[in-house]
Amino acid sequence: MDTARIASLRSAPVPPARHLIDGEHLDASDGATYQVISPIDGKPFTTMPAGTAADAQSAIAAARTAFDDGRWRGMGPKARKTVMLRWADQIEANALEIAVLGVRENGTEIAMALKAEPLSAAATIRYYAEAIDKLNGEIAPTEPGTLGLVHREPAGVVGAIIPWNFPLMIGAWKLGPALAAGCSVVLKPAETASLSLLRIAELGHEAGLPPGVLNIVTGTGAVVGAAIAESMQVDVLAFTGSGATGRKLLEAAARSNLKRVYLELGGKSPNIVFADAPDLDEAAKVSAAGIFRNSGQVCVAGSRLLVERQVHDAFVEKLVAHARAMKVGDPLDPETAAGAINSQRQLDQTLNFITEARSLGRKIVTGGNRIHEETGGFYMAPTIVAGVEPNDRIAQQEVFGPVLAVMPFETEEEAVALANGTDYGLAAAVWTANLSRAHRMVRQIRAGVVHVNTYGGADLTVPLGGVGQSGNGHDKSLHAFDKYLDLKTAWIKL
């Protein structure tokens, strides 16, 4: 990694950000802004428009007009593909600059951010661009004398609302298929992770996205997000974030135009280690990364460790060694394994879980405290809590911080019961060398993805989505198109 370039970018002045609406950079309609605080040192480094409902409405109107006049969906697949491929190339060409900008705002360690943010966004946009001219309709097997055609048409205006942990990766999971399908989009990034999205949207326009097709409105969920959710002009709402917000979006859709709502929510994902795992050292190494990278701010983080009792103590010891060896701190140091927590609020919430676990007599095996406070940044030591009871809040609720809750189990049945014992169902892992057991576990665990003898890393070719209160609908893979395309039947008498 080009450390000299990172050093010069880390303190480069960042001009006040502006919305991107109808191809134009705009301030909030009332001129209001808020400060962008870097979690690296707790200091403000630029400002962001505090968007108003009117800003959201003008972006939606621009997207509506762009959709209705066909300037994008009517362009033809080859031309749209060319624009999106060019966009992906430009994101890739500016990857380091974009990654550093994003890290200054959200705190993810640069080694991960570079791959998971601009480079993954470029790969996602390219993947969906390449699919544009391969989306066929269908001819139905009707009786003679009729012809049944099934057209796949862009669904219209998409409202996308996303969180702060991986704004570009998650943003591209919505933008890639939505734009490739021919939709127009209004995207609201999280309050604490908007800069890099604004930057890639700008590159999209330079690559040839017509004005109004991709609009970014910054500001709070309660104002901008709610205005998108309540709009009569938005056809599809694609959301990643918390269950509490997801619930509000469903209500808003019911109150307004019954727009389709796709929710990618949180998880409390079980990582299940059997004594017969092929390599317990490898399992410990991967499991530590599976919870502690990006300081645990990962929707699929393996935040509940279920370990077969006979290897429990030895395995926890291995994990503790990895947790203590992890370099936590300055996210712009390429050697850092876990950067900053996104905000003071998120840090405080995470520490509250630890205080509660302590008061219940649970064992804080390592970590449990804020570190590097002298920097002014928001850092926390990788934390392992053992002796957790299945109904503890730390075992039931998403912490979204570097905190692993550990529970022992005796039998496969008990492991399944514990694994399925939360309201969530996003991700899981099983470590075992027993092939039959691995398949039995995959079938029995309620989750959108079950890893076997690994954790994380599932690529774009497979869908990601949850069951239960982890949501509905899927990002990634060709299945993501289902959210942004409508089926239309032509029934023709011959």
Ligand code: NAD
């Ligand atoms: P959040 O729900 O508070 O915020 C997410 C987005 O929703 C933000 O842009 C926010 O401004 C907006 N929002 C908030 N209130 C709103 C409202 N009333 N109306 C409309 N929009 C509103 O979540 P967060 O704390 O930013 O993100 C963390 C959550 O996201 C975690 O639960 C995490 O698991 C989840 N997440 C899920 C996935 C996944 O793919 N399943 C990926 C990453 C994060």
